[in-house]
Amino acid sequence: MEVLKAIADRCSVREYKAEQITDDELQAIVEAARMAPSGMNARKTRLFVIQSPEVLEKTARAIAAATRAGHAEGVSAERAAAIDMDSYNFFYHAPTLLIVTSPADAYNAFADCGCVLENAMIQAAELGIGTCWVNNVRRCQKDAAVRELLTELGVAEDEIVTGSLAIGYPVHELKGKNQEKGHEVKYI
Ligand SMILES: Cc1cc2nc3c(=O)[nH]c(=O)nc-3n(C[C@H](O)[C@H](O)[C@H](O)COP(=O)(O)O)c2cc1C
Numbered sequence: 001m002e003v004l005k006a007i008a009d010r011c012s013v014r015e016y017k018a019e020q021i022t023d024d025e026l027q028a029i030v031e032a033a034r035m036a037p038s039g040m041n042a043r044k045t046r047l048f049v050i051q052s053p054e055v056l057e058k059t060a061r062a063i064a065a066a067t068r069a070g071h072a073e074g075v076s077a078e079r080a081a082a083i084d085m086d087s088y089n090f091f092y093h094a095p096t097l098l099i100v101t102s103p104a105d106a107y108n109a110f111a112d113c114g115c116v117l118e119n120a121m122i123q124a125a126e127l128g129i130g131t132c133w134v135n136n137v138r139r140c141q142k143d144a145a146v147r148e149l150l151t152e153l154g155v156a157e158d159e160i161v162t163g164s165l166a167i168g169y170p171v172h173e174l175k176g177k178n179q180e181k182g183h184e185v186k187y188i
Helices: 003-009 023-034 053-068 077-081 109-126 136-140 144-153
Strands: 046-050 096-103 130-134 159-168
Touching: 003 109, 023 046, 023 096, 023 109, 046 053, 053 077, 053 136, 053 144, 096 109, 109 130, 109 159, 136 144, 136 159
Parallel strands: none
Antiparallel strands: 046 096, 096 159, 130 159
16 A cells, blocks of 8 residues: 555544454554654654553553543643543553653654654554544643553653554544645645
């Protein structure tokens, strides 16, 4: 499949099958992410791939509690108060979650994360696998319980979470919607 077709097919998937993606598929996605460029070739971005159902469940619960407590940066009090702790799952029950971190003082931290996650999303789309960028680990990372969990995963004290990605087989076939709209382009 051509790269442009994978880019056009990619869309945010918010309904996943419970079945895990194969190891070969995971490796292809991780390889694409791992090879992403970084500002000044710093390569300080780190990738945490979570597939353990227990850890995924623990992470979902910690983020739900942090969001409900109003500790999700940028989430309004009304929205936080409306969260149903029993059903809320910020990564839509995807069987794989990729968390991206960077040293807190890295100038290109978020741009580097964008490159990593876009590579992962496109490679996944090429395989017919769904992804969705999820901001809530980043939003909640200052919550004490979430930070403790991140430390358990191996995130260092001087690292921040810059983004995360839900990955799994989509319930519905990928159908990108940006072909017609997309971003504005001006030719000069
Ligand atoms: C930086 C960034 C952060 C995003 N955060 C979230 C998120 O927290 N939760 C979510 O469901 N979607 C998130 N998205 C997905 C966007 O909502 C989605 O890309 C956009 O609506 C366009 O739809 P498409 O991905 O299907 O083309 C994020 C996307 C980007 C690029």
